[in-house]
Amino acid sequence: MQRSNNDIWVGLLVLIGAAALLFLALQSANLLSLNFQKTYQITALFDNIGGLKKQAAVKSAGVVVGRVKDIVFDSKTFQAKVIMAIEAQHQFPKDSSLKILTSGLLGEQYIGIDAGADDKNLAEGDKVQDTQSAVVLENLISRFLYSKAAEPAATTGDK
Amino acid sequence: MMVHRLLAHLGWTLRVGLADIGHATRLFWQLLMCAPSCLRRFGLVRDQMHFLGNYSLAIISVSGLFVGFVLGLQGYYTLQRYGSASALGLLVALSLVRELGPVVSALLFAGRAGTSLTAEIGLMKAGEQLSAMEMMAIDPVRRILAPRFWAGVFVMPILSAVFSAVGILGGGVVGVVMIGVDSGSFWGQMQSGVDVWQDVGNGVVKSLVFGTTVSFVALRQGFEAQPTPEGVARATTRTVVLASLSVLALDFVLTALMFTI
Amino acid sequence: MSPSLTPLVVLRDLHFAYGDRPILQGVSLEVPRGKITALMGASGGGKTTVLRLIGGQYKAQSGSLLFDSQEVSQLSHEQLYAARRRMGMLFQFGALFTDISVFDNVAFPLREHTDLPEAMVRDIVLMKLEAVGLRGARDLLPSEISGGMARRVALARAIALDPELVMYDEPFAGLDPISLGTAARLIRQLNDALGLTSIIVSHDLDETFAIADQVIVLANGRIAAQGTPEEVRQSRDPLVHQFVSAEPDGPVQFHYPATGVAQDFGVQSMGVPT
Numbered sequence: 001m002q003r004s005n006n007d008i009w010v011g012l013l014v015l016i017g018a019a020a021l022l023f024l025a026l027q028s029a030n031l032l033s034l035n036f037q038k039t040y041q042i043t044a045l046f047d048n049i050g051g052l053k054k055q056a057a058v059k060s061a062g063v064v065v066g067r068v069k070d071i072v073f074d075s076k077t078f079q080a081k082v083i084m085a086i087e088a089q090h091q092f093p094k095d096s097s098l099k100i101l102t103s104g105l106l107g108e109q110y111i112g113i114d115a116g117a118d119d120k121n122l123a124e125g126d127k128v129q130d131t132q133s134a135v136v137l138e139n140l141i142s143r144f145l146y147s148k149a150a151e152p153a154a155t156t157g158d159k
Numbered sequence: 160m161m162v163h164r165l166l167a168h169l170g171w172t173l174r175v176g177l178a179d180i181g182h183a184t185r186l187f188w189q190l191l192m193c194a195p196s197c198l199r200r201f202g203l204v205r206d207q208m209h210f211l212g213n214y215s216l217a218i219i220s221v222s223g224l225f226v227g228f229v230l231g232l233q234g235y236y237t238l239q240r241y242g243s244a245s246a247l248g249l250l251v252a253l254s255l256v257r258e259l260g261p262v263v264s265a266l267l268f269a270g271r272a273g274t275s276l277t278a279e280i281g282l283m284k285a286g287e288q289l290s291a292m293e294m295m296a297i298d299p300v301r302r303i304l305a306p307r308f309w310a311g312v313f314v315m316p317i318l319s320a321v322f323s324a325v326g327i328l329g330g331g332v333v334g335v336v337m338i339g340v341d342s343g344s345f346w347g348q349m350q351s352g353v354d355v356w357q358d359v360g361n362g363v364v365k366s367l368v369f370g371t372t373v374s375f376v377a378l379r380q381g382f383e384a385q386p387t388p389e390g391v392a393r394a395t396t397r398t399v400v401l402a403s404l405s406v407l408a409l410d411f412v413l414t415a416l417m418f419t420i
Numbered sequence: 421m422s423p424s425l426t427p428l429v430v431l432r433d434l435h436f437a438y439g440d441r442p443i444l445q446g447v448s449l450e451v452p453r454g455k456i457t458a459l460m461g462a463s464g465g466g467k468t469t470v471l472r473l474i475g476g477q478y479k480a481q482s483g484s485l486l487f488d489s490q491e492v493s494q495l496s497h498e499q500l501y502a503a504r505r506r507m508g509m510l511f512q513f514g515a516l517f518t519d520i521s522v523f524d525n526v527a528f529p530l531r532e533h534t535d536l537p538e539a540m541v542r543d544i545v546l547m548k549l550e551a552v553g554l555r556g557a558r559d560l561l562p563s564e565i566s567g568g569m570a571r572r573v574a575l576a577r578a579i580a581l582d583p584e585l586v587m588y589d590e591p592f593a594g595l596d597p598i599s600l601g602t603a604a605r606l607i608r609q610l611n612d613a614l615g616l617t618s619i620i621v622s623h624d625l626d627e628t629f630a631i632a633d634q635v636i637v638l639a640n641g642r643i644a645a646q647g648t649p650e651e652v653r654q655s656r657d658p659l660v661h662q663f664v665s666a667e668p669d670g671p672v673q674f675h676y677p678a679t680g681v682a683q684d685f686g687v688q689s690m691g692v693p694t
Contacts, residue, residue, distance in 0.1 A: 004202065006209040013212045017317025020324035021363070024256060025355050027327075027346070057351075291515035291574075294475050295529045295581075296504035302532070 039066065039085035040124040044098050049080045050134025052100055052109045058084050060113040065090045068111065084111065086122075093118035097130035109134060186300070186382070187375055193305035200306070207310035211272045215318055218271055219264055223255075223322035226263060227329025230254055234330070235338055248345035249352040251330035256353060256362045257418070260323035262410050265369035268311075268318060269402035273377035276307055277398040280381025281391035289382075304382065308374045315370025316363050323362065361417045368413060369406050376402040426489065428453045428585055428617045429474055434483035436469060443469050445641035446483070451585075451634075456611050456618040458628045458649075461638035462663070467621040470638075471587045474619075475509060476500045487585075505533065508578030508586040512593060514570035516562040516577070522549070523558040526577045533581060548576040552606060568599030572606070579610065585617045586610075592624040600624070604631050625664065629653070637663060639671075 049071060058066035066086035074081045086092070095116030102109050122128070197204050234250045280303070283289050289299045327349075334340040353359070377398045384394035429451035436444040443466040451457045459467045472478045473485055476492050485492045487503055495503060516525050526545045530536060536544075549555040552572040562570055571591060578586055588607065592600055608631040611618045622628045629635065629649040637645040637652060637660050645652045645660040653664055662670030678684070 004206065006206050009213045010205050010208045013208065013216065013314075013317060016216070017320050020317075020320035021359070023324045024320060024327070024359050027350070286518065287511045287513070287515040288517055290477070291509070291511055293477065294504060294507065294509040295532070295577075296501040297529070297532050298501075 038088040040088055040122075041069065041083060041085055042122050042124075042126050042128060043081055043083050044128040044131050045074060045077060045079040045081055046098075046100065046131050046133045047079055048133040048136055049082065050100055050109055050136060051102075052082070052111070052134065056108060057110040058086060058113060059110055060090070060092070060115065065113065082111070091121040092116070094120045094122055094126070095130065096122065096128060097132065098128050099132040100134035102135075183379055186379055189300050190305050190308045190375065190378075193301050194309065196301055197305050197309045203302075203306035204310050204313070207307045208314055211268075211276075211307070211310050212314035212317060215268060215271050215314075216321065218267055219318045219322050220325050222263065222267055223260075223325035224329040226259055226322075227251065227255065227326030227331075228333050230259075230326065231330035231333030231338070235334060235340065244340055245344035246348050247334045247340050248331070248347075248349035251334070252327055252349045252353050253358065255323040255326040255330075256358050258410070258414070260319045260326065261362050261365040261369055262406060264319045264322040265315065265366065265373055265406045266403050268315060268370075269373045269377070269406065270399055272311065273373050273398045273402050274395045276311075276374070276377040277381040277384070277395045278391060280304070280378060281384035281386075281394050284382065284384060285386035285388075285391060287386075304378050308371075308378055311374030311377075312367065312370045315373070316366040319362065319366035319369075361413075364417075365410065365413050368409060372405050372409060373402045376405060425453070427451055428488060429619070430484075430486040431470070431473075432484045432486075434473070434480050434485060436466070436473060436478065436480045438469075442641055444480070447638070447641070447643060449636055449643060449646065451617060451619055453617050454611075454615055455633040456608065456620060456631055457634045457636065458620045458622060458632035459636050459638060460622060460625075460628065460663070461644070463623075465638045466641060467638055468589055471509070471589055471619065471621060474585075474587065475504065475507060505581060506584045508581070508583040510571070510574050510578050510586065510588045510591060512590045513567070514562070514574035516570055516574055518562045520561075521558065522554065522560050522562070522565070522573050525562070525573060526580055529577065529580045544580065545576075548580055549573075551579075551610065552576045553602075566599075568595050568603070571595075571599075571603065575606065575610075579614065579616075582614070583616070585619070588618065588620045588622070590622060591620060592622055592627050600627055603627075607631060625666070639663075 052068065052071065054068055054071060056068045057064045058068065066084055068082060069085045070083040072081050072083075092113055093116040095118040097114045097116065099112045099114065100109055101112045116130075230251045231247065234247050234254075235244055238244050238246055238250065280289075283303070289303070292299045292302065331345060335342045335345050380394040380398045380401070381391075384390045427450040431447055431449050434444050434447045435442070447466075447470070459470060461467055469478065473480055474487060474492065476495065479493050488506075490499070490503065492500070492503070516522075517528065520528075523545055526548055527541050530541050530544060534541075546555055546558070549558055552575055554569060554572055554576065557565060557569065557573075562573070565573070575591075591603055591607065595603060604627040607618060607620065610616060620628060620632065629652075632649055635645070635647065635649050635652045636643060637655075639659045644657055645655045647655075652660065655661060655664070659671040661667075681687075
């Protein structure tokens with residue numbers, strides 16, 4: 001293959017393309033935040049997970065400490081079983097509680113850990129007992145309407 | 160009588176159409192089979208990458224910049240109605256990397272490089288250069304068409320990545336510098352929301368598919384053009400129309416395959 | 421007959437039609453080695469078609485076409501390309517590659533088909549260009565040279581690989597008298613000096629008759645006359661006679677078939693033959 005002036009320009013083109021791709025991968029995407037750290041697995045049962053998805057963040061005090069690995073339906077208890085991978089460097093007491101929260105108005109749902117006070121920490125394969133399901137809008141509305149309907153009955157009942 | 164003639168015409172059109180599709184498939188297969196010889200004579204491919212890629216870089220970069228600007232503006236005005244202006248970075252990045260980058264750069268490529276390919280091959284055919292090559296026992300598909308095909312396939316992801324990258328920077332300039340969206344949330348939400356393999360990777364796959372489509376359509380139209388000035392003009396028009404529609408249709412198919420949850 | 425004396429190209433009862441239009445209807449001819457054969461005839465008579473059939477670009481519907489005793493229509497892809505390496509073809513307007521220089525045009529077949537080092541390629545190219553008198557124009561682009569020069573460059577390119585057969589498609593069309601004379605002389609000299617076999621397709625009576633060894637006149641898809649230039653000139657066939665004498669009317673009519681004159685001009689009778 002003969003050498004040609006075009007070599008320089010094509011080389012530059014490929015370099016620019018690679019740089020653009022690198023920029024997209026690092027600056028815009030989550031390549032840098034890909035976790036290669038050790039994690040330990042814990043599970044929890046929820047009545048309703050709402051819009052929680054796999055790969056959702058697990059946060060404590062607002063800081064990401066792990067990810068949701070898998071969500072399956074437990075046909076024995078008819079609840080949703082969520083399997084989470086928590087970074088090994090973060091240890092939580094055995095009586096910590098989990099809540100499904102929403103980030104912002106249009107935000108995605110994530111799991112928040114409230115640390116408990118137990119001496120012993122959660123280990124690989126442990127199950128968190130204290131869980132709070134996601135807020136479902138329809139339930140909220142029906143609860144509100146029900147409480148509104150119950151008010152006049154309560155006041156008339158008093159008389 | 161009318162129905163009879165209509166049916167005959169329909170049957171004839173169908174037969175011609177099928178023969179056309181079969182012929183096109185054979186040419187596509189031939190181009191794919193020329194890959195090893197193109198690798199051996201990479202100089203030819205490299206020269207074509209220079210003509211197709213380097214000369215398209217200007218229009219791709221400038222277009223990407225302006226699309227990024229517009230995304231930044233329009234995105235901000237819509238998001239701030241829901242108080243979610245901090246998600247602007249995520250909006251700009253996802254729109255570009257998943258859709259606008261591959262698709263718009265493919266459309267621009269079809270218009271700029273596709274037409275020049277069609278015109279070049281069509282004029283070579285009109286000037287009997289392809290015939291002369293055949294008579295010199297050199298296969299014009301292998302020597303002329305294949306290097307241009309593979310150059311188009313390689314160049315498309317590069318151009319698409321440049322388009323997206325410049326667009327994101329443009330969106331950043333408008334959003335952060337001009338409008339005043341928080342720089343941390345702009346880049347931070349973007350980084351946590353855009354997945355390398357799902358979004359950027361799929362975008363690269365899309366641009367490869369589009370590169371194949373546009374290059375093949377352009378080369379085939381030139382190869383089959385009538386060897387007259389009107390024939391070449393009609394062929395270049397058909398290249399742009401056919402390539403653009405194919406890109407958009409394939410985009411729908413690929414998006415459905417890739418991004419359905 | 422020893423192998424080197426058999427004709428290089430033999431057509432036997434060849435039938436060829438382009439779609440519905442019959443072009444050749446039972447043509448049989450032989451092209452002797454080392455000689456110049458001229459194919460002549462009215463436009464659209466099938467002369468260029470014969471060249472393309474010999475080169476394998478078209479396939480005849482029936483009949484046989486032998487190149488060096490090989491049936492061209494039966495050749496595989498590789499065999500056909502091997503046969504084409506032994507042929508050179510000069511297209512009507514040169515068909516040079518417009519984006520590269522004269523030198524690179526002539527070097528093209530050498531670079532594609534051989535692994536010769538660049539120094540040798542350079543020598544061969546310059547020799548071929550010298551043979552056609554254009555060694556000094558080696559760095560010009562096809563857009564910078566005249567039509568006559570372009571055709572000479574195409575000739576140099578056609579003989580770059582030292583073929584056995586060279587086919588010329590209208591080599592004299594549109595040339596000025598000087599270039600005409602040069603081209604005719606070149607064709608004759610190269611044929612004799614290199615031991616080539618040449619087939620010329622041409623309209624040009626005088627130049628072609630001056631250099632051809634055998635003249636074949638094609639008309640209506642068949643051979644109307646065959647022989648030395650003198651024999652053809654003396655032919656009594658009305659079509660050949662009209663062609664050779666350049667008469668406007670004869671078997672090939674001057675008037676395209678139309679309705680009567682009186683009908684078109686609205687005149688009842690004019691005493692003019694309709």
